[in-house]
Amino acid sequence: MRETKLVLSIRNCTGVDPALVSKSPGRINIIGEHTDYNEGFVLPTAIDKAVYVALGKRNDTEIHLFAEDFNESFQVDLKDVSPTDNGWPNYILGVVNQLKDRGYKISGFNLYIDGDIPVGAGLSSSAAVECATGFGLNELFDLNIDRVSIAKIGQLAEPHLCRG
Numbered sequence: 001m002r003e004t005k006l007v008l009s010i011r012n013c014t015g016v017d018p019a020l021v022s023k024s025p026g027r028i029n030i031i032g033e034h035t036d037y038n039e040g041f042v043l044p045t046a047i048d049k050a051v052y053v054a055l056g057k058r059n060d061t062e063i064h065l066f067a068e069d070f071n072e073s074f075q076v077d078l079k080d081v082s083p084t085d086n087g088w089p090n091y092i093l094g095v096v097n098q099l100k101d102r103g104y105k106i107s108g109f110n111l112y113i114d115g116d117i118p119v120g121a122g123l124s125s126s127a128a129v130e131c132a133t134g135f136g137l138n139e140l141f142d143l144n145i146d147r148v149s150i151a152k153i154g155q156l157a158e159p160h161l162c163r164g
Contacts, residue, residue: 005114009112009114013073013110018110018112020054020136022055022132022139023052023053024050024051024128024132024135025046025050026047026124027045027127027128028123029043029124047123049116049123050115051132052114053129053132053133053136054111055112056140057140057141058109059107062076063075063076063108064109064110064111065089068113069088069113069114074089078096078100078107088113091157092129092130095134095154098153098156098157099137111133115128130153130154134151138150
């Protein structure tokens, strides 16, 4: 149901259907809150709340983002990816930056994001955004990145780009 809503929403926003919809669940940490990105021990488990991203390729080098939760859009050229004062795009741009740093070739894309993980509730909504984005871009651009590497890209994206 949410996937159908995303398809309709991105079609209304960009004028074209997305090529794919990617989903990543939120999580709770039974032990080890905020230690995962500091190389500590954790015991996480997925929850029934998730982030969904609908993606489609563009014929240029522009990245067009739209966040349903904030009713806000953001655009940047692929060559100009850098941290922004507008917080939410940084999680997506952090993944893009990590892909570029590893030599993966991507072009411009549209990305529409929605979900039902409460932002700031300690349910790893940022990690879900990064994983859904990484998985979606991997599929969209046929990058052939394994899932463990996608998770590591998401893990590295947050401290390097999102927090300066």
